[in-house]
Amino acid sequence: MPTQNELTKRKEEHLRLCSSEAVAFKNLSSGFEHYSFIHYALTEVDIDSIELKSDFFGTEVNYPFFISCMTGGTADSVNINLKLAGAARRLNIPLGLGSQRYALGNNNFNDHFNRIREVAGDIPLIGNIGAAQVVEPDFIENLEKLIETSHIQAFAIHLNPAQELFQKEGETNFSGLLTAIARIKKSVKIPLIVKETGAGISAQCADELLWVGVDMIDVAGAGGTSWSGVEILRNGGDNSHDFWDWGLPTAYCVRTINELRHRYDFALTASGGINSGMEVAKALALGADFTSSARRVLRALNEKGEAGVVEMAEDWFDTVRKVMFLTGSPTLDEFRMGKIVRKEELI
Numbered sequence: 001m002p003t004q005n006e007l008t009k010r011k012e013e014h015l016r017l018c019s020s021e022a023v024a025f026k027n028l029s030s031g032f033e034h035y036s037f038i039h040y041a042l043t044e045v046d047i048d049s050i051e052l053k054s055d056f057f058g059t060e061v062n063y064p065f066f067i068s069c070m071t072g073g074t075a076d077s078v079n080i081n082l083k084l085a086g087a088a089r090r091l092n093i094p095l096g097l098g099s100q101r102y103a104l105g106n107n108n109f110n111d112h113f114n115r116i117r118e119v120a121g122d123i124p125l126i127g128n129i130g131a132a133q134v135v136e137p138d139f140i141e142n143l144e145k146l147i148e149t150s151h152i153q154a155f156a157i158h159l160n161p162a163q164e165l166f167q168k169e170g171e172t173n174f175s176g177l178l179t180a181i182a183r184i185k186k187s188v189k190i191p192l193i194v195k196e197t198g199a200g201i202s203a204q205c206a207d208e209l210l211w212v213g214v215d216m217i218d219v220a221g222a223g224g225t226s227w228s229g230v231e232i233l234r235n236g237g238d239n240s241h242d243f244w245d246w247g248l249p250t251a252y253c254v255r256t257i258n259e260l261r262h263r264y265d266f267a268l269t270a271s272g273g274i275n276s277g278m279e280v281a282k283a284l285a286l287g288a289d290f291t292s293s294a295r296r297v298l299r300a301l302n303e304k305g306e307a308g309v310v311e312m313a314e315d316w317f318d319t320v321r322k323v324m325f326l327t328g329s330p331t332l333d334e335f336r337m338g339k340i341v342r343k344e345e346l347i
C-alpha cells in the first residue's frame with residue numbers, strides 16, 4: 001500500500017510528463033483518419049438551428065463532450081481541478097475528477113470536494129477510482145462515503161492493466177474484477193461508467209461489462225496519450241519500447257462497441273486521442289453518444305488557462321456544426337446514422 005507522499009509524487013510526475021508531447025503514441029493512431037464524411041450537396045439544414053445539447057444521465061448539457069478524469073490529491077491538482085471546474089461550468093459540460101484513491105476512507109479532502117462543487121455549480125461531476133482499488137474488500141463501504149462527500153453524479157472505474165504492468169509500483173493482480181464491478185453496480189445508486197486510460201476497450205470486454213449492468217462505456221482508446229509510455233518514461237525507457245504503442249485504436253473501439261446496441265441499452269463515449277473538432281465529429285458519426293479528452297484539455301489549460309479550454313471546446317463544436325450542415329444532419333441522432341464511410345469505399 002503506497003503512502004500518501006508516494007501517491008502525491010507519482011501524480012506530480014504524471015502531470016509533468018503529460019504536460020509535454022513526449023507521451024503520445026508513436027506509430028499507432030486513434031484511427032479516425034481512415035474515415036471520410038459523405039458530403040450531401042442537397043443539404044436543407046439551417047446551420048443556426050443545429051442543436052448540440054445532450055443528455056448526460058438525465059442532466060442537459062450543452063455539448064456531447066466532457067473533460068476526462070485527470071487529477072486530484074496534490075496541491076497542483078487542486079488548482080487544476082478548480083480551473084477545469086470553472087471551464088466546464090462555463091461550457092455547461094460534465095467534468096471527470098482524477099483518481100480519488102487518496103480520499104478513500106480519508107476525510108481530509110472534504111474541503112477540496114466542497115470547493116470543486118462550489119466552482120462547478122450544477123454541472124455533473126464524475127468520480128473516479130482504479131480497478132486495483134475496486135477489488136479491495138472494504139471498497140464498497142468506502143465508496144458510498146466518497147460519493148457523498150465528493151458530490152458526484154456518476155462514477156467511473158478506470159481499467160489500466162497496461163499502465164499498472166509498466167509502473168514500478170504497479171498492481172498486477174486483478175482477480176475478481178468483473179465480480180467486484182457487478183457488486184458495485186448493484187449497490188451504488190448513481191450511474192456507473194467503466195473507462196480505460198488509453199489502451200481501449202474491446203467489444204468482448206464491453207459485452208461483459210454491459211452484461212453486469214454498466215451504464216456507460218468510455219473506450220479511452222489508443223492514439224492519444226500512451227499510459228504504458230508514461231510509466232516506461234518514469235522507468236528511464238523511451239518510445240522504442242515494445243509496449244509503447246499497446247492498445248486498440250479509439251475509432252475501432254467505438255465502431256465495434258456501437259454494434260452491441262441491439263443487445264444492450266447503454267451510453268458510449270469516444271475518448272483517447274480526441275484532439276480536434278474533426279475527431280469529435282467522426283467519433284459522433286461513428287455512433288458515440290459523448291466524446292471526451294484529457295491531455296489536449298490540459299494543454300489548452302496550460303497555454304491559455306480556463307478561457308483556453310472554453311475556446312478550444314467551442315471551436316471544436318463549431319467544426320461539428322459545419323460537418324453536420326455539410327452532411328445534411330439536422331440533429332445529432334441523424335448525424336449518427338450513415339454519414340461516414342471508410343476511405344477505401346470512396347474509390
Ligand SMILES: Cc1cc2nc3c(=O)[nH]c(=O)nc-3n(C[C@H](O)[C@H](O)[C@H](O)COP(=O)(O)O)c2cc1C
Pocket residue numbers: 014015018068069070071097098099128157158195196197198220221223224225271272273274292293294295296298
Ligand atoms: C495528466 C493526466 C492524468 C490522468 N489521470 C487519470 C486518472 O486519475 N484516472 C483516470 O481514469 N484516467 C486518468 N487519465 C487518463 C485520461 O482520462 C484518458 O483516459 C487518457 O489520457 C486518454 O485520453 P487522451 O488521449 O485525451 O489523453 C489521466 C490523463 C492525464 C493526461
